[in-house]
Amino acid sequence: MNKTIIWLIVAIVVIAGIWWGVSRRPTEEEVIKIGAILDLSGPAASDNAKIKKGIEVALEEINSGGGIKGRKIELVWEDDKCDPKEGVSAFHKLMSSYKFPVIIGGSCSSVTLAIAPIAEENKVVLVSPYSSNPQLTEAGDYIFRTVPSDIFEANLEAEFISQEMGLKKIAILYVNNDYGKGLANVLSFRFKELGGEILIEEPYALKESDFRAHLTKIKEKNPELIYIAGYQRALINILKQIKELGIIVRLMANSLMDDPQIIEEVEDAAEGVIIGSIFFDPSETFQSKFQKKYGEKAGTWEAIGYDTLRLVAKAIEKGGYEPEGIKNALYEIEYDGALGHLTFDKNGDIVWPKLTIKTVKNGQFVPYEEQN
Numbered sequence: 001m002n003k004t005i006i007w008l009i010v011a012i013v014v015i016a017g018i019w020w021g022v023s024r025r026p027t028e029e030e031v032i033k034i035g036a037i038l039d040l041s042g043p044a045a046s047d048n049a050k051i052k053k054g055i056e057v058a059l060e061e062i063n064s065g066g067g068i069k070g071r072k073i074e075l076v077w078e079d080d081k082c083d084p085k086e087g088v089s090a091f092h093k094l095m096s097s098y099k100f101p102v103i104i105g106g107s108c109s110s111v112t113l114a115i116a117p118i119a120e121e122n123k124v125v126l127v128s129p130y131s132s133n134p135q136l137t138e139a140g141d142y143i144f145r146t147v148p149s150d151i152f153e154a155n156l157e158a159e160f161i162s163q164e165m166g167l168k169k170i171a172i173l174y175v176n177n178d179y180g181k182g183l184a185n186v187l188s189f190r191f192k193e194l195g196g197e198i199l200i201e202e203p204y205a206l207k208e209s210d211f212r213a214h215l216t217k218i219k220e221k222n223p224e225l226i227y228i229a230g231y232q233r234a235l236i237n238i239l240k241q242i243k244e245l246g247i248i249v250r251l252m253a254n255s256l257m258d259d260p261q262i263i264e265e266v267e268d269a270a271e272g273v274i275i276g277s278i279f280f281d282p283s284e285t286f287q288s289k290f291q292k293k294y295g296e297k298a299g300t301w302e303a304i305g306y307d308t309l310r311l312v313a314k315a316i317e318k319g320g321y322e323p324e325g326i327k328n329a330l331y332e333i334e335y336d337g338a339l340g341h342l343t344f345d346k347n348g349d350i351v352w353p354k355l356t357i358k359t360v361k362n363g364q365f366v367p368y369e370e371q372n
Contacts, residue, residue, distance in 0.1 A: 032073045032321055034312060035094040037105030037115070042081035043206060043231045044130065047256065047301050048107050051129050052077075054305025054338075055104070057286075057293055062309070068317050073309075076100075080111045082206070082231075087111035091118060101125060101323040102312055109133035109178040116143045123323045125315075125330070129308040133182035137347045142327050144344055146308045148278055148352035150179075153255055154186035156355050157276035160368075161225060161252065162194040164357075169197045171223035173214055173238065175230040176203035183229040183254055199223050204234070211238050215245055225250040232256060236265050243269040255279060258300075263363055270360045274368060277358045282306075286338035303338035310337055 036055065038048040055075070063072045076098070078090035087106045094100055102125040106112040112131035119126040120140030128136070128145040132153070136145055161167050172188060174180035180203070188198050199221040202214045215238070218226060226249055228238055235257050242251070243266075251273045258279040263270045281287075282303035290298035290306075312326070314333055319325025335342045340353040357368040 030071055032068055032071045032316060033098055033100060034073060034075055034309075035078070035091075035098075035100040035103035035105070036075050037078045037080050037087060037090045037094070037103060037107070037111075038130070039082040039107035039111075040077070040079040042079075042083060042086075042107075043233060044082045044107050046232045046259075046261070048130060050299065050301035051305035051308075053294060054290070054298065054302035054307075055129075055309045056305075057290055057302075058306045058309035058313070060293065061289065062313050068313055071321075073313065075104075078105075080106045080108075082108040082111060084110045084114035087115050088118065091115045095122070095124070101321060102127065102316070102326050104129065104308055104312065106131065109136065109182060112136060112143075112145075113139065113178050116140060119143065125323050125326045127308060127312055127330075129304045131179075133178045134186060135178070135182070137349055139348075141348070142323065144330055144348035144350075146304055146311065146342075146350050148355070149349055150182040151186050152352060152355055153276050153278060154183050155190050156357070157227070157252060157254075158187045158190035158194065158196075160274075160276065160357050161227075162191060162196050165225070165250070167224040167250070168195070169199050169223055170225045170227055171199050171218045171221055172201045172227045173211070173218060173229070174201070174203055174227075175206055175234060177206055180229045184227075187227060204230075208234070209237050211241050212245060215241060215247060219245070219247050219249075223249060225252060227252045228257075229254040230256070232259060232262060236262055239266045239269040239273070250274070252276070258358065258365060260365075263360060263365075267363070271363070272360060274357065274359045275365075277356050277365075278352065278354075280339075280354050280356065282338040283340070298338075300339070307335070307337040307339055307342060311335055311342070 039045050080087035080090050104127050106115050107130045109131040112128045116139040120142050125142050132147050132150045134149050134151050172184050174184040253275050255278045257275045258277045279300040315326045315329035319329030343351045358365045359368045
């Protein structure tokens with residue numbers, strides 16, 4: 001056998017080995033890619049990190065169970081920083097690398113409202129686990145969310161202030177973006193409808209940290225209650241500065257206040273604060289899965305993240321890996337998950353199982369009726 005034949009045989013064997021190895025790897029068509037756009041480094045990063053952990057529990061569970069009809073899920077992450085421009089850029093970046101039929105995100109309402117028209121035009125299913133502005137209800141057929149609209153929370157809070165607390169004159173301090181404006185507008189409208197008066201509505205910038213000027217203006221109006229709407233860091237600073245300024249007044253905050261980390265940082269400055277909460281304990285089954293992976297207890301945000309990916313996965317399983325099928329399946333899905341029985345209404349809004357009023361008593365969140 002001459003050297004030419006020997007080298008030919010070796011080349012054939014090597015090529016065959018390479019081909020076999022490549023053929024044994026999952027191809028791009030065998031992997032189900034899902035884009036994910038959350039705030040990983042901005043003002044809502046604390047909550048979104050919890051959502052991401054819940055998503056990762058679901059991802060591990062789905063893939064270890066064989067994926068979706070034998071195809072594993074791969075998530076491709078982008079950071080929107082709670083900034084509309086960053087969110088739009090993240091969306092275009094995802095779509096330029098791969099034609100995703102479905103994307104989880106964005107984070108803050110202003111981000112999702114900026115992305116939604118582009119997603120709708122390109123027929124990309126968008127499922128936000130964090131955006132609650134009421135305008136998203138009308139954002140389009142391909143736009144969904146797994147967190148309730150501000151309409152439910154703000155109406156509950158306005159009715160509680162007026163009907164249960166019997167207060168008539170309040171002030172509103174809110175973050176000046178689509179999330180804060182959504183809460184403030186709904187609460188203001190409903191409170192006035194019930195015969196109340198808004199003495200002052202004071203907006204503050206997203207990245208603002210010194211609220212003393214706003215609080216001084218509000219104090220001069222002598223309200224019976226201040227309603228505060230914002231993200232975690234702002235809520236912490238506002239509560240601390242209310243105490244520093246010696247302002248004695250009833251306080252109510254939006255549902256993002258329902259976070260033990262806030263109480264830990266502000267200590268007794270949180271005592272007595274009332275919140276309209278969308279939060280409640282996830283199922284024991286999910287709690288067990290989460291604790292096994294992370295060694296800590298899960299809350300509502302972690303459960304929302306988990307349920308979001310499970311809902312998307314079920315929609316792909318039912319409708320196929322293409323936008324129209326996923327969209328149609330989401331409208332039809334009935335799902336029992338970490339937060340109970342979940343469905344979407346005709347506008348893509350989640351039908352939320354529970355809304356409650358809580359207060360801070362002795363450094364703990366308790367149902368309002370247990371305050372005495």
